[in-house]
Amino acid sequence: MNVTSATDKNTNSTDPSSSTSGTSSTGVDYNTFLQLLIAEMKNQDPTNPMDTSQYMSQFAQLSTVEQAMQTNTKLDSLLSSQSLSQADGLIGKTVSFTDSTGATFTGKVASISINSSGSVATLQDGTKVAVGPGLTISN
CATH class of the missing domain: 2.30.30 (SH3 type barrels.)
Incomplete structure (x- = not known):
């Protein structure tokens, strides 16, 4: 059975939103996770399927991490804005x-x-x- 790597840069995807530019080479972003999940589902043993609760648990964990990263980005913006406001007062x-x-x-x-x-x-x-x-x- 031939399985294409989900992190392979030579994939045949035409979707520009599936690019992983800007992420760490050791990290797994949202799109990479979804590609891995789909590859796992396609290549599982039909006589012994994997438990769907494991998929949902992994998806929920990734979603939580992604939300935390977005929160950090927004906090950085807020701190920059606050610094500018304080600087203006000096x-x-x-x-x-x-x-x-x-x-x-x-x-x-x-x-x-x-x-x-x-x-x-x-x-x-x-x-x-x-x-x-x-x-x-x-x-």
Whole structure:
């Protein structure tokens, strides 16, 4: 019996939604799971079929994981939006901080940039300050 791999990149599928681009090579996405499930059903022994409750249990687990991933994506978007709102409130405020040498600086925030490591305030004199512990904000 010849069985085509569900993860084989040379499948004859013409459905563009069945592509697995953007997923980890070690993970199984929703479409791959469905392909495996169909292959299992096609190739099972007709005299001794598998229990359908196992299929439904696997499907429910995959659905739960997929929903958790979507929730994480939405939470990331929400956190980014919240960071932008907070950053907007800092522009024009006076901040003071002490650097690693012990010198104290004070200046007005001209702009805020947000990157993967956090927010960075640029003062009017061009000094860049990490927004976080040790930063005092005043009007």
